[in-house]
Amino acid sequence: MGSKAKKRVVLPTRPAPPTVEQILEDVRGAAADDPVFTTLALEDAPAPTGRADAEDQEAERERLYQQSRTYVTANQRLQQAGTELQRACQELRGAGAQLEREMDEVKQVTLPSAQAASSG
Template identity: 45%
Template sequence: MSSKAKRVLLTRPEPPSVEQILADVQGTHPSDPVFVLPAEPPQDPGPAPGCPEPAAEERERLYRQIRSYVGMNQRLQRSREQLRERRRELQRVGEALDRGIAEMRQKAF
């Protein structure tokens, strides 16, 4: 039988601190590709002369698609607010739990 050697995974490095990020950003050259804005995409001028306008059913399909997108976006925003409130509540409960544990430890010792 063969035994598999255990792989030792390297630990992840700590993320940079805010100060390190700011120092890195301040030390970059203004022509750094990160800071160069891409060229504006060409604007859609609409249908070319002589080409027909989109059909009514195509406009209706696009309208329904946009309404669906707007509705989904609104639901996502509401969900985000609900998640924020739940997170705040969990933080409050966690802090209360920490205080309770600290009180129990004081009474035990």
């Protein structure tokens, strides 16, 4: 069988980067609705100022503040619930161990008396 060695493909060399003149020509020749320029225009647009915008910003700040307060309160409740669950878990483990000990005591008391009654 023949060798499965791959032959290296020789890629063409990279073209030289465009000159400043070429870049400017491309920019000047681009349509006004070119997605690159409309996206950049939205990012660079100054934030409109005015009373309505200030009120909107204040309302947004208040909404975020209330959302943060709700988050903090819920987080505190979850931490308290976690602490309570850990405490309850320890209590249940203790109760389970106590139950095991009491069951062993009951077995020790009932088994010898049951054996004595059956042998008599």
